[in-house]
Amino acid sequence: MAARRTADNPTRVGYGALLRTPGAWTFLAPAFAARLPYAMLSLGIVLLVLDTHGSYGTAGAVAAVAAVAQALIGPQTGRLADRYGQSAVLVPSIVVHAFSVGALIALALGHAPVWALFLAAAPAGASVPQIGAMVRARWVSRLSDSPATLNTAFAFESVTDEFTFVIGPVLATAIATGFNPSAGLIAEAALTVAGGLAFAAQRSTAPVRHPRAAGAARVSALSSPGVRLLAGSFLGVGTVFGAMQVSVTAFAENAGRAGMSGTVYGVFAGGSMLAGVLYGLIAWRHAPRQRMLGCYALLVLGCSTLWAMPNLTALAIAGLFCGLAIAPTLITGYTLVETLVADGAKTEAFTWLTGAIGLGLATGSTAAGLLIDRFGASGGFVVPMVGAGLGLVALLTMRGLLVPPSTPSRTVARGGALGGGQASVLTPVALD
Structure with a gap:
């Protein structure tokens, strides 16, 4: 019953407590x-x-x-x-x-x-x-x-x-x-x-280091199908970054206000930062897999309107809503990948996700540039919609891969500051 009570009433941890670690x-x-x-x-x-x-x-x-x-x-x-x-x-x-x-x-x-x-x-x-x-x-x-x-x-x-x-x-x-x-x-x-x-x-x-034992199989993060799926979805997020940078610049230049491109992209990035701050303050009741699907769906929805914006003001507003889904998607992805790999492969798993964003950024900016050359400034905004859309399709069809191989209980300290002070009451909490 204790585990159920804790799961039903998740603890909210603020940034102050985190930084006092x-x-x-x-x-x-x-x-x-x-x-x-x-x-x-x-x-x-x-x-x-x-x-x-x-x-x-x-x-x-x-x-x-x-x-x-x-x-x-x-x-x-x-x-x-x-x-x-x-x-x-x-x-x-x-x-x-x-x-x-x-x-x-x-x-x-x-x-x-x-x-x-x-x-x-x-x-x-x-x-x-x-x-x-x-x-x-x-x-x-x-x-x-x-x-x-x-x-x-x-x-x-x-x-x-x-x-x-x-x-x-x-x-x-x-x-x-x-x-x-x-x-x-x-x-x-x-x-x-x-x-x-x-x-x-x-x-x-x-x-701690996790050296490979003699005769033991090499632990690889990419051997996990869930990690591969998340890397593919992060590739889609990367195309959003890359295409937005190029497309916003082209749209602003086409409107005769090239100097506004940084402001519009800043609104997009600012929306992501704001959403990330708020996301970390919420005590989530839903499992990370459910949150990942929801956040990614909102990202696709936000990207689907960019190509139709008639002016820079409308584009900045649309970019803001698109950006609001970015950080929650990334946070949830990093939370999920940590549960999918063994301790000896966690840094590698994180780098696969980061690398996928970088590869998607390069792909998105290149594809957007080609479309802009052929169809005009708004053509580049098709790339984030398609890239994120493909990522969502993959997540929906293969979401079963995001279930951790095992879901052992974790012991979570309740009450008191992190890492110090008096002993806290310990309650087992099942992983999301």
Whole structure:
């Protein structure tokens, strides 16, 4: 009966309680600096290559190479982090990234051929530290006995991701235009080195390593059908990001108000941030699988109206409603994937989802650009509708894959602050 009472009356955990978790700020502060470059790299490459080679196509292609390399190699570094520890993977990744970005800057300034830029962009993207996934893995390690608090942590991380994707491009643009085109990438590399090394130094909060036992089968997050399904659905979310960036810019230019594109996209991102904050404050009664389907359906509904907007004001309002579904979808997806894999594959699982977003972003921006060239500014908005729609169809038809392989009870502390103080009353709570 105790378990039923707790499940029927879920505990709401606020952000204040979350941030009072012992040791949280020791990894959150450096993590913020280290994850800003994640949102600066692509735009920094575009600004530099556009200045040195004078072609939007070339700049976009070099940035796409970095994004695809990041999406494909990121999960492999996540797997290594699960096996050998985060610091052991971060330090060499940071070194490779710094040298690769330096090589890309030198080649671009030297007007090297495009193939040479590709050769530098690939390792630069592949070596981007997967800080967001590693922070989530640290939260899982510290809050595994409190699903409600973990849900709030994932909401906090989603809002942080949104914030960095608002601030990062603005920072990269301001530095590149205020100093010189290469300065944006220099700042990106400097933040990666400083923030990444500071984060790697916080070993006490890192999750335990899960080395592979002799003769044991390798634990892989992607071996879970549910993880593959979630990665596919996150690919659809990524197409929304990519297509929105290109399509909003084209729509604003077509309306003769190019300077408003940042404002309209900011409304979209702001809606997502607001929804993420509120989502993390709610004590949800429905299982994550049900919430995932509901949030994703709202995302498709929001995307389905974008192509029909007659002006920038209407587009900003439609973008706001579309954005309101983004963060809840991402939060729920990260919550679900944590239940689908063993402890030795959680960081890898998070990186597969993050990588899928990056791959979808590159795909969405490319497809939207092609449609805009052929059908006009509104044509690009078909991409988020189709991408998200396909993701929803996959989730609906294969939703049974999102059920955890087993649903053991978790013991959740009720009453008192996290991680300290007097002993709390412990009540077993069944997982959603």
